[in-house]
Amino acid sequence: EVRLVESGGGLVQPGGSLRLSCAASGFSFSNYNMNWVRQAPGKGLEWLSYLSISSSSVYYADSVKGRFTISRDNAKNSLYLHMNSLRDEDTAVYYCARDPDSSGYYRRLDYWGQGTLVTVSS
Amino acid sequence: DIQMTQSPSSLSASVRDRVTITCRASQGISNYLAWYQQKPGKVPKLLIYAASTLQSGVPSRFSGSGSGTDFTLTISSLQPEDVATYYCQKYNSAPFTFGPGTKVDIK
Numbered sequence: 001e002v003r004l005v006e007s008g009g010g011l012v013q014p015g016g017s018l019r020l021s022c023a024a025s026g027f028s029f030s031n032y033n034m035n036w037v038r039q040a041p042g043k044g045l046e047w048l049s050y051l052s053i054s055s056s057s058v059y060y061a062d063s064v065k066g067r068f069t070i071s072r073d074n075a076k077n078s079l080y081l082h083m084n085s086l087r088d089e090d091t092a093v094y095y096c097a098r099d100p101d102s103s104g105y106y107r108r109l110d111y112w113g114q115g116t117l118v119t120v121s122s
Numbered sequence: 123d124i125q126m127t128q129s130p131s132s133l134s135a136s137v138r139d140r141v142t143i144t145c146r147a148s149q150g151i152s153n154y155l156a157w158y159q160q161k162p163g164k165v166p167k168l169l170i171y172a173a174s175t176l177q178s179g180v181p182s183r184f185s186g187s188g189s190g191t192d193f194t195l196t197i198s199s200l201q202p203e204d205v206a207t208y209y210c211q212k213y214n215s216a217p218f219t220f221g222p223g224t225k226v227d228i229k
Contacts, residue, residue, distance in 0.1 A: 037220075045160070109211075112165045
């Protein structure tokens with residue numbers, strides 16, 4: 001069974017930092033591109049970041065570029081999101097999601113974790 | 123960056139009605155589009171990718187079409203379990219932006 005489990009969320013003050021983790025199991029993690037997506041309370045989905053299998057391709061949304069860093073450890077079957085300079089508007093549930101496509105023609109997010117809540121507040 | 127819009131923002135329909143949701147890209151994205159369903163309090167679920175390819179396990183009443191800038195998600199016969207918010211997402215190039223969502227409920 002494919003499982004993605006996020007952790008590391010919590011309450012952080014504006015300007016602070018946090019590292020989210022996503023533990024993958026039930027599939028060969030090193031063969032899949034990965035993404036982070038967030039959802040602010042009562043709002044829609046916001047794509048944040050993409051990381052390719054070998055970490056050779058990485059993309060960010062403008063809203064987090066320069067503040068967030070995506071990384072992975074294939075030996076640990078884990079994806080990470082390092083978040084710095086956090087703002088009130090970063091408050092959201094953060095999801096990791098798997099992309100099974102290697103060609104770029106059929107990208108999709110076929111499995112999602114349950115999400116971890118990040119609250120930025122003083 | 124390419125902007126994604128969806129219409130309507132919400133709709134109410136009767137069981138067994140045919141429902142159509144539109145997603146529009148501000149520039150052409152070929153068929154690099156996916157659709158997701160998010161039920162209240164749940165994790166998003168992939169419905170369709172490559173504009174019209176049904177994800178395994180998704181009921182056949184869901185279908186997608188379109189190319190370029192205009193796309194549609196159709197539910198051929200709305201069921202009570204289809205109450206959800208539906209999102210499109212482009213992936214021709216980063217950023218892989220989602221549309222704002224369309225909330226569907228039962229009349």
